[in-house]
Amino acid sequence: xxxxxxxxxxxxxxxxxxxxxxxxxxxxxxxxxxxxxxxxxxxxxxxxxxxxxxxxxxxxxxxxxxxxxxxxxxxxxxxxxxxxxxxxxxxxxxxxxxxxxxxxxxxxxxxxxxxxxxxxxxxxxxxxxxxxxxxxxxxxxxxxxxxxxxxxxxxxxxxxxxxxxxxxxxxxxxxxxxxxxxxxxxxxxxxxxxxxxxxxxxxxxxxxxxxxxxxxxxxxxxxxxxxxxxxxxxxxxxxxxxxxxxxxxxxxxxxxxxxxxxxxxxxxxxxxxxxxxxxxxxxxxxxxxxxxxxxxxxxxxxxxxxxxxxxxxxxx
Numbered sequence: 465x466x467x468x469x470x471x472x473x474x475x476x477x478x479x480x481x482x483x484x485x486x487x488x489x490x491x492x493x494x495x496x497x498x499x500x501x502x503x504x505x506x507x508x509x510x511x512x513x514x515x516x517x518x519x520x521x522x523x524x525x526x527x528x529x530x531x532x533x534x535x536x537x538x539x540x541x542x543x544x545x546x547x548x549x550x551x552x553x554x555x556x557x558x559x560x561x562x563x564x565x566x567x568x569x570x571x572x573x574x575x576x577x578x579x580x581x582x583x584x585x586x587x588x589x590x591x592x593x594x595x596x597x598x599x600x601x602x603x604x605x606x607x608x609x610x611x612x613x614x615x616x617x618x619x620x621x622x623x624x625x626x627x628x629x630x631x632x633x634x635x636x637x638x639x640x641x642x643x644x645x646x647x648x649x650x651x652x653x654x655x656x657x658x659x660x661x662x663x664x665x666x667x668x669x670x671x672x673x674x675x676x677x678x679x680x681x682x683x684x685x686x687x688x689x690x691x692x693x694x695x696x697x698x699x700x701x702x703x704x705x706x707x708x709x710x711x712x713x714x715x716x717x718x719x720x721x722x723x724x725x726x727x728x729x730x731x732x733x734x735x736x737x738x739x740x741x742x743x744x745x746x747x748x749x750x751x752x753x754x755x756x757x758x759x760x761x762x763x764x765x766x767x768x769x770x771x772x773x774x775x776x777x778x779x780x
Contacts, residue, residue, distance in 0.1 A: 470717050474525035477724055481518025484731040485511040491744035502564055502579040507734065507741075509588055510557040513595075514727035516550035521724055523547075527617065540617035541603050547720075548619075549599030552635055554727060556591045558689055559639050566646045569653060598635055602627055619720070620711075625703060632700040636693060643686050684733050692726035695719050 488511040496504050527543060568575045602608045602623040610624055620628070696719040703711040734741050 470721060471525050471528045473721060474521045474528070474724075477721075477728060478518055478522035478525060481521060481724075481728045482515050484728060484735075485515040485518065487745055487748060488731040488734055488741060489515070490748060491741050494744050495740055502584045503561070503568075505584055505588075506557060506561045506564055507738075509591070510554060510561065510730060513550050513553040513557055514730050517554060517724055517727035520547045520550060537609070537613035537622055540613070540622045541609070543617055544619050544622060545600040545603055548631070549595050551723065551727075552598050552631075553592060553595035554730070555635060555639050555689070555693065556595060558685060559642055560587060560591060562643050562646045562686070566650055569650050598630065601630060620703065625707075628700040628703060632697055636697045636700075640690065640694075640697070643689070647683055647686060684737060685730060688729040688733060689726055692729065693723045696723045 489508060492504050492508045492511065496508070523543070524547060564579065567578060571578060597604070608624050608627045608630075610622055614621060699711050699719050703709055735745050736742065
């Protein structure tokens with residue numbers, strides 16, 4: 465009965481995650497034609513990674529029904545690798561998005577020239593290289609494989625607890641800590657700017673504060689990430705540190721499934737809180753926005769763009 469529930473939930477995620485992220489990808493592609501910039505590229509990469517997570521949910525649900533991955537240890541290792549790689553890519557993309565906002569706030573003058581196409585492409589290549597490496601680590605390093613395969617496909621049934629150490633303390637933990645530090649740092653800057661404006665009686669919003677406003681969406685994404693992957697991080701840490709504990713079932717099913725829901729939360733957050741993406745999604749879905757002649761200024765657009773001067777970027 466419990467296995468049937470997990471199959472139903474994975475099937476539901478596989479039906480919801482790909483369409484939601486496809487809509488965001490189409491909207492962001494349209495925005496990139498009008499306003500090329502690194503921020504939209506990273507959001508597009510996040511939607512791509514989340515789309516792949518939705519595809520893996522379908523393969524996991526299919527594998528749970530047909531038990532096609534239980535036949536050999538190699539097939540099970542491939543299933544684990546294919547499931548972990550896009551999840552790691554999604555998490556690292558959130559880190560890149562936050563770093564992009566951080567640079568836009570801390571280096572407002574040099575930001576448009578700092579993140580050219582080449583650094584952005586190299587950062588994405590490095591991101592997917594790391595995702596592939598850590599996702600396929602049990603296949604790359606046979607010492608991380610358990611051996612004595614029992615015929616039940618699961619992360620801790622084919623990989624040793626040391627692999628959880630690598631994932632939790634090499635990816636999840638550092639990413640969450642870096643995201644928190646970046647947002648605390650930028651939040652303190654925004655608070656200081658607000659106090660200066662309040663005492664100075666200024667009404668105009670400086671470019672830095674506009675960029676800080678764009679961080680609100682990323683902060684909500686961070687909260688979704690913490691709620692989704694936090695329990696898996698805690699459970700993985702406990703399992704890796706406690707040799708007598710047996711959390712293989714909850715980690716493989718409930719907690720990892722909860723983490724995969726983050727790939728559904730991300731596109732919903734951007735659809736609701738990023739005004740440019742929301743307006744383009746409304747056009748795609750045939751919705752009408754009342755009282756609007758043209759789409760409002762984007763939260764993301766103000767952080768810089770390719771092929772435009774700093775003056776134009778600040779005035780957008």
